[in-house]
Amino acid sequence: MTAAIHLSTAQVAASLALVAVAIAISLWQRADLEREIGVAVARSAIQLIAVGYVIDAIFSSDRIAFAIALLAAMVLFGAFTARKRAPDVPGAFWPLLIALGLAAAATIGLVVALDVFDATPRYLVPVGGMVIGNAMTAAAVSLNRLGDDMRTSARDIEAALALGATAAQAAGPIARRSLRSGMIPLIDSTKTTGLIFFPGTMVGMLLAGAAPFDAVRLQLVLLYVLLGSVAIASLTAVTLSHRRFFTAAHQLREPAE
Amino acid sequence: MLFELEGVHVRRGQRAVFDDLHMAIAEGITSVVGPSGVGKSTLLRLLNRLADPDRGVVRYRGRDVRELDVLELRRQVALVAQLPALMDGTVAEAVTFGVRLAGSTPVDVEELLALAGLTGDFAPRAAARLSVGEQQRVTLARALALRPEVLLLDEPTSALDAHARSAVEDTLLDLRRSVAVSLVVVTHDRAQAQRLGQHVLELGDRTTALA
Numbered sequence: 001m002t003a004a005i006h007l008s009t010a011q012v013a014a015s016l017a018l019v020a021v022a023i024a025i026s027l028w029q030r031a032d033l034e035r036e037i038g039v040a041v042a043r044s045a046i047q048l049i050a051v052g053y054v055i056d057a058i059f060s061s062d063r064i065a066f067a068i069a070l071l072a073a074m075v076l077f078g079a080f081t082a083r084k085r086a087p088d089v090p091g092a093f094w095p096l097l098i099a100l101g102l103a104a105a106a107t108i109g110l111v112v113a114l115d116v117f118d119a120t121p122r123y124l125v126p127v128g129g130m131v132i133g134n135a136m137t138a139a140a141v142s143l144n145r146l147g148d149d150m151r152t153s154a155r156d157i158e159a160a161l162a163l164g165a166t167a168a169q170a171a172g173p174i175a176r177r178s179l180r181s182g183m184i185p186l187i188d189s190t191k192t193t194g195l196i197f198f199p200g201t202m203v204g205m206l207l208a209g210a211a212p213f214d215a216v217r218l219q220l221v222l223l224y225v226l227l228g229s230v231a232i233a234s235l236t237a238v239t240l241s242h243r244r245f246f247t248a249a250h251q252l253r254e255p256a257e
Numbered sequence: 258m259l260f261e262l263e264g265v266h267v268r269r270g271q272r273a274v275f276d277d278l279h280m281a282i283a284e285g286i287t288s289v290v291g292p293s294g295v296g297k298s299t300l301l302r303l304l305n306r307l308a309d310p311d312r313g314v315v316r317y318r319g320r321d322v323r324e325l326d327v328l329e330l331r332r333q334v335a336l337v338a339q340l341p342a343l344m345d346g347t348v349a350e351a352v353t354f355g356v357r358l359a360g361s362t363p364v365d366v367e368e369l370l371a372l373a374g375l376t377g378d379f380a381p382r383a384a385a386r387l388s389v390g391e392q393q394r395v396t397l398a399r400a401l402a403l404r405p406e407v408l409l410l411d412e413p414t415s416a417l418d419a420h421a422r423s424a425v426e427d428t429l430l431d432l433r434r435s436v437a438v439s440l441v442v443v444t445h446d447r448a449q450a451q452r453l454g455q456h457v458l459e460l461g462d463r464t465t466a467l468a
Contacts, residue, residue, distance in 0.1 A: 155338070155340065155342045156342045156343050158307060158338070158342075159338055159342035159343045159396075160343060160354075160358070161307060161331065162305060162307060162331055162335065162336035162337075162338065163331065163332070163335065163354060163355035163358065163399065163400070163403065164328045164329070164331045164332040164355055164358055164359055164403065165328075165355075165358045166328065166358075169358055247309075249306055249309065249323075249327045250327055250328065251306065251307055251308060251309065252307075254269075
């Protein structure tokens, strides 16, 4: 690693010029997104500054328990957030909470066990944050698709149940499609990384003055960790959720009226 | 008695579909008639436990259906829905869908298609490209592949013209003779009920069915 890049508050403020461009386009095209853009900018600033203080404190203390507590809070907030993307899935919060927790614990535990990263807050917090963020997106997309397909394919599902299929057999094709929906965006972006875009970690390291191959190696590790985490998160969320559409007697529950 | 329903209540939202329904269905061919929305399809769903009543008991051959293995019940009491579903792949794959789920022994697809009034030439064809009438026959063959004791048929001719309707009715009557399966046929067509029926049950606006 090399010396970190330093930006002044004035430099950060200058980047708001691009936000002004976004607002101008919204006004010009009557997209009615000015308020949304304003909220997004304000929230990003407040949230990142707050988390900056938290991370600074955790790094200063160098206590792993604080890092784990922060990641647990992120899992909890991630599950709350992703739940809103799956309104048709009954009781989606718990499957999401378990999915994100499992994805974070399994992937971070594995990379620490394999000695890829040290078990210190400096590694666990940023890597855990990326893992949980990507796992949340993948699990939310999977459950969103699951909810949609369970509703629109009710006739096929009941036809299968009527022929003696178990709930798992009847929902199997939909569960597989949902799993694919959650994983495909990251798989596609992994395929095109370096060709169409530079991923964030690599960009950050290059801007901070790291040697290009150090940046590449770290980026590759993170991409592979993220692939594992989205697979675990999507599979867990779909597996725990699809059963909730059925009764114990393999009957499709009627959608809430 | 094949089925007995005692004191069955079913609500859907604020609406009572069945309010203390009592009904008995005998072996043979039974047609269930009644106006739209009276609960004919719901009745079939109760018989193979795709749904349970809010209150009351449904018995199959004297036993409460809740005491039976629900998957085995659905293989013995096979439901053929009003509109064809699960038509991915070839006709042969569609016909063997249920038996593959159960891990059962291979079946004679041509024989099953013949029982449902289709020739063996249909086996390799794409099921989704058949006419609705042909698809309905495929769903009938698929249910027969399970060797059920009872077939529940929900408006089996609703999407067919008069000629095709008559052919399906002949097929159902032949089935009763050739494989001794009992049939419970939901229809809004009273004339069809008379043509098919050893027994005709009427679901009215209220709750009582007449045997």
